[in-house]
Amino acid sequence: MADDEVPDVPDVPASQTLDRGIRVLEHLATTRTPQSIATVAAAVGVHRSVAYRLLRTLEAHRLVERDAEGSYGVGLGVVGLSRAVRRTLQAAATPELARLVQELGMTAFLVVRDGAEAVTVNAVEPRDSPAHVAFRPGNRHPVHLGATGLALLVPEPPADDDRAELVAARARGWASSLGEVIPGMRAVAAPVRRPDGSAAGALAVIFVDQTVDDAEVGAALVTAADRVSHALG
Structure with missing residues (x-):
């Protein structure tokens, strides 16, 4: 085998330590609440001492953070990484998110698909609203749930078992x-399309007010999403 050839070993992580570290981050991102070392170890399937070393390494890179009780959650370093994802899409979407916040007075965010999950990669919150929903990049949920997940699925061909x-x-x-996705929260979303018609992402807003007309919000989101789609084309 030539020096530059990579052996074909399917389904085996190239680095066990890296694989475990990524699984720690995925676990913390999906649970949304601080986790003890023992809980992380059980979730990832490693000894507590291994989980401790993984968490301390991730903490050193600000990818996780530790609270006063010694439990761990996703750190601010993840936000910096998420901002580097799909820069072209984010560059086109950010001014539209700001416009939606100004127009609707709601938290607006951009979501992309990552396998079977919808992932928030950017969010803009109203600055002059004393009561709004805080929403942070890095949030994940199954793609078949919520307005954002549905919006990501809208461009796909219809199926007999569609909701x-x-x-x-x-x-x-x-x-x-x-x-x-979040109990009591309302959300409206519209897909951002690539030139081939597939979903590049989705723009969404999240709010509590039960008197808001979804159709008016939906129309605003479609207009914003169409502008982002045009920018991508």
């Missing part, structure tokens, strides 16, 4: 949900 909510979202161009 009724997805069928409705395709018909009107935007999706809505109540409490599917």
Whole structure:
């Protein structure tokens, strides 16, 4: 075998330590609440001493942070990494997010698909609103749940087992949900499309007010998402 050839070893991580560290981050990102070393060790399937070393290394790089009780959560360093993801999409979406915040007075965010999950990569919150929903980059949830997940699925070909909510979202161009990802929270989202029509991401807003007209919010999101789609084309 030549020196520059890589042996074909399917389904085996090239670096066990790196694989474990990534799984630690994935666990912390999905749980959303601080986790003890023992809980992390059990979730990843390693000894507590191994989990401790992984967490301390990630903490040194600000990818996780430790609270006063010694539990760990996702750190601010992850935000910096997320901002480097899909820079072209984010560059096009950021001014539209700011415009949505100004127009609607709600937290607006950009979501992309990562396998079977929807991941928030950018969020803009109202600065002059005393009551709004805080939402941070790095949030993940199953792509089949919530307005953002549905919006990411809108451009896909219809299937016989599609949810009724997805069928409705395709018909009107935007999706809505109540409490599917965060209890009590409402969300509306619209897909951002690549030139080939596939989903590059989704723009969304999240809010609590039950008197808001979803159709008006949906129309604003479709307009914003179309502008981002045009910028990508």
